[in-house]
Amino acid sequence: MKKILFLFALVTLSACQKNEPDLLLGKNASQRIAEANEQLKNTLSQAPNGWKMSYFPKKNSYGGFTFLMKFTTQGRVTMVSDYPNAATPQESSYQIQESQGPLLVFTTKNYIHNLLEPIAEERLYSGLEGEFQFAYMGREGDKLKFRTQRKNTQQFVYLEPATASEWGNIQNLNTSLNAIDHTYYLKVTSSEGTEDYFVKPRLRLFSFVSMQNEEKVSKAGLIPTADGFAFEPALQIGGKNFSKITAVPGTSPQNYTATNGDVTIELKHFSDPTLEFESQGNRITNGENVFILFGGEDFKNSPYMSPDFFRDFFRIDDQRKFLTYELLFNTDGDGPLLRIGYLLPGGGTNQAYFAYKINYEIRDKKIYLSFIEEYPDVDEFYLDPANEDLLELARERLTNFIALSSQGLYLWKTPTVILGPVSYIKSIAQPNYYFPALSM
Known part of the structure; x- marks a missing residue:
């Protein structure tokens, strides 16, 4: 009889535990989800100058774009971008939804949705394949880590604290990138000598084509920064990798340079090709x-x-x-x-x-x-x-x-x-x- 009572007690205790699986520190799963969503919303709204997102919607196909965002706890977001004609602050709605964790969703149209707009002249009917839903993965230092949702372009993106100067400089980013047109070339100098490259931009993906051998091509996506440009993926040229190139002070039009080991690259403007290249x-x-x-x-x-x-x-x-x-x-x-x-x-x-x-x-x-x-x-x-x-x-x-x-x-x-x-x-x-x- 004692054995039967003991087994009955074990079954009863086990049943009680299975009926309350979500209780943790007195809170069930739905309460914890609601608190996590609310915590993310508070974190987003508390940054004094908002957040910056550097976003390459489809790496190896297009370059990157910068978005600056200020959030409120009432579900509103103000945004600017270095996307063309996106420097005027625009307000829209956002939500923190649930999808195996908090999901940041920009629910009404803002500049980030431009990356989904068709570009007929380029025959890109899905636009630049950007997204407007980002799964929150947690903090990494002072950055907020998110993951995009499409499998074919899945990647991690980060929101990092923005500065007041970045809001004032956003228009200049797009202007500096537009300036690098057919009047720029890339000069690569190494212990083996000098090689010049044509610069061919398309949707912020830049191709660098050797003037001496047109089958020799290096490609990298560009995103403008306060002091130059960042490459994603890294530009592989001259046997080295370059993640960024920096403006040369005092040059007008602006020139840019970077060095890795014995290789130096220079993004140079020429006002007169006769001063740079022999006749062809x-x-x-x-x-x-x-x-x-x-x-x-x-x-x-x-x-x-x-x-x-x-x-x-x-x-x-x-x-x-x-x-x-x-x-x-x-x-x-x-x-x-x-x-x-x-x-x-x-x-x-x-x-x-x-x-x-x-x-x-x-x-x-x-x-x-x-x-x-x-x-x-x-x-x-x-x-x-x-x-x-x-x-x-x-x-x-x-x-x-x-x-x-x-x-x-x-x-x-x-x-x-x-x-x-x-x-x-x-x-x-x-x-x-x-x-x-x-x-x-």
Whole structure:
């Protein structure tokens, strides 16, 4: 009988323990979850200058973005970002939800949702594959650790205390990144010598392509920082890894540098490629049978177009301008031609052309042009007596164009591609004349 009573007591005690599994220090699971959520909300709201998130939505595909956030305990968040046009503070709602632990969810639209917006021109219909839900994993020092939710882009991201100066500087971050366009190159110096790289940005993922060997490419995502740029993943170049590159004080436009062991990288701006690179006129072949110099607005504002060249070679008056100059190297037996195009009135894209037959040669990697004769096939537009002034002006402009090459035309193939590779051409005789050209 005593054994039966003893077994009954054990079963009763075990049953009591199983019926109260969630009790811990007098609190059940739902109470502990509510307290954890409330604690995270209080932590988020107590930072005097809010929090900073450096977020690479899909590493190895895009670069990174900075978000600054100030939270309230009432479920509101104010946000700015170095995403384009996101420097004005914007308020929205957030919640701390439960999903195997606290889940920070930005429930109404703010700048962080821009990373999900489609980018039609890039054919990115899922945007940059960003997220707006982040699982809280706990503290690491003064940082709050979160995990993203999508499996194919899962990663840890951190909120770290922001500063007042970061809120004031957020616009400058995007500006500094936008400045690194086709007028920058990367110079790598090591014990083995010097190698220059084209800089090709796309959605903050930067490709660095060797000018000596275009199959030699290094890639890294960039995110602007207060003193330069950070790379994620690290930039592997010259046999070394670089996690950041820092602004060089006193340089304008701004240059950047970093050193790892015997390798130094320099992100350098060039205002004049002729000061940095030798001419590449020897890379012109008959296969590239035409250079087209655009007088349209896209090229007018290019850093490769000198105001003097646009004024003296394209502009006619306040209403009229020549549209193109073309160097035709492959013309089915007619020989090389230099021709000028004028957009015919009445709309459309048809041009009236006037051309010279020319000789060209390449010496010291520069291009030299010389006149042979006028090309006999002249468009009727120019033969109309009403357009005689345009015909004479076309002759004058082509003659002056040939004169530009009296000491050679410097040519450098830039990293820019618009329908085809864009080259920078500059007169050695008259260096105030330089212009972009499209090779096809």
